[in-house]
Amino acid sequence: MKRTSLFSKGFLFAAVLTMSLGMTSCKDNKETDPAEAAEEQNEEKFDDANNNLEDDSDYLVTATEVNMKEIKLGKLAQERSANPQVKEYAQMLVEDHNKASEQTKQLAQQKNITLPMDETEDVKEAYEDLNDESAADFDKKYIDMMIDGHEKTIDKMEDAADKAEDADIKAWAAGMLPTLREHLAKAKSIKESLDAAK
Known part of the structure; x- marks a missing residue:
């Protein structure tokens, strides 16, 4: 009797372990960042090729992520800002980064480079971060993000x-x-x- 219950416990533990491992691997697959997934695909594609597109492809992946972020944050700023200067700037960014996005996609197609198709974690986090700001602090936060983001880009x-x-x-x-x-x-x-208006 004791033997059976030990066997049952062992079997149950194994089943639980298998299920949790299965769930973890599914979760990992779902949570792969689109930018990382694109970079991995490009590495596989260009690794053995007699060209240097593996390194160059990273520039297009980064630009795609930047365009996504600027468009999404620009639309949010158009909705939330009460400052005409900020709203106008946000509209310009949405228009310009949409154009840049199209150019990047065309070049990627020509070179057979994979780009992230969905919003990356960085884009989602930046949006949430900005959207959490109070109305009083929104414009300053948005412009600070634009300065930092554009300097890096x-x-x-x-x-x-x-x-x-x-x-x-x-x-x-x-x-x-x-x-x-x-x-x-x-x-x-x-x-x-904005600083002078305080």
């Missing part, structure tokens, strides 16, 4: 324009820089206005 695109092996990707990155620099300058100017 400019660094990445300058790197691509300088170091990308593929000539088309090099030219694409160089073409993105004037608009990104304009966005950054405008954000800094708005920040000064």
Whole structure:
């Protein structure tokens, strides 16, 4: 009798362990970040190829994530901001990053580069972070995020324009820089206005 109950307990433990492992692996599959998934696919695709698209593809993956973020946050700012200057800036970003997104997708298709199709964790977190702000602090937080985000993106695109092996990707990155620099300058100017209004 004792033997049977020990066997039953052992069997039950094994079943629970198997189920929990199964659930964990399913969870991991579901929670793979779209940007990471795209990078992994590009690594597999270009690893053995006689080109340097494996490294260059990262620039397009990053740009896609940035475009998603700027469009989503720009739409939120258009809804939530009461400041005409901020609303106008947000609209410009939505329009410009939609254009940039189309250009990036076209180049990725030409080069057979996989891009993230869904919002990444970074995009979701940035949206939640901004949306949690009070009405009084919203504009300052949004503009601070735009300054920080554009500085990082400019660094990445300058790197691509300088170091990308593929000539088309090099030219694409160089073409993105004037608009990104304009966005950054405008954000800094708005920040000064917001600070002065306090």
